[in-house]
Amino acid sequence: MKIVIGNDHSSVDLKNEIKAYLEEKGYEVLNVGTDTTDSCDYPAYGEKVGRAVVDGAADLGIAICGTGLGISLAANKVKGVRACVCSEPYTARMSRLHNNCNVLCFGARVVGSELAKMIVDEWLNTSFEGGRHQRRVDMIMDIENK
Template sequence: MKIAIASDHAGYRYKERIKAHLAELGHEVADHGCHSTESCDYPDFIRPAAEAVANGGADRAIVLGGSGNGEAIVANRVRGVRCALCWNVETAELGRRHNNANCLSIGERQVSEELALAIVDTWLTTPFDGGRHQRRIDLIDAASA
């Protein structure tokens, strides 16, 4: 799977760890930045990662920040992106099963590194349930047209 990844300075350390983890699992990773812990403006990095999903350049995206909130907001502004802000494996599983989330947001200041990796693994391997959930995604997409 091709996965776009991006962070701000507050999510940089986990971005680097998750990037290595994804490569170990055999995924192709496209790093959209940032590239250090120096303060930066997260939309400059998050939007291109989300756009990669929207335009077919990536299958999914992972975005990281201090809380993950701003990153999820930016990603969800890109048409066709469904970004789930996850803080445990249950929210990651439901984000995939019920919302077919194609983007994952994690807050580095909110979860341990071990939990962040478990969230990523759950999100990567959980299938979309479809059915009534597809109908709801269709309603969301119609409202943003």
């Protein structure tokens, strides 16, 4: 599985730690984030992550900024993206199980590296349940077409 990861200047260290963690687990990781702490604009990186997922360059995406909020808003503007901000594993699990989220977001100023790893593990190890949830995901995706 290929995972795209993107970040702004506030989250370079956490991005690098999560990238290495994923690679140790055997995932292929595409880095589209900044590698410097020079101030930059998180919307550009949220869009890059989202586009890589919907264009098929990656199966899933992870986007990190200070809080996870701004980068998730940007990623969600890409048609076909269902990005979620998760600050703990339960929300990460439910975002995949019920919402089939394809981009995980979190904040480097909100979660530490060990909690981020738990969130990532829960998210990646959960599959979409389908069933009644598919109808709801379809309804969410239909909003983009209005």
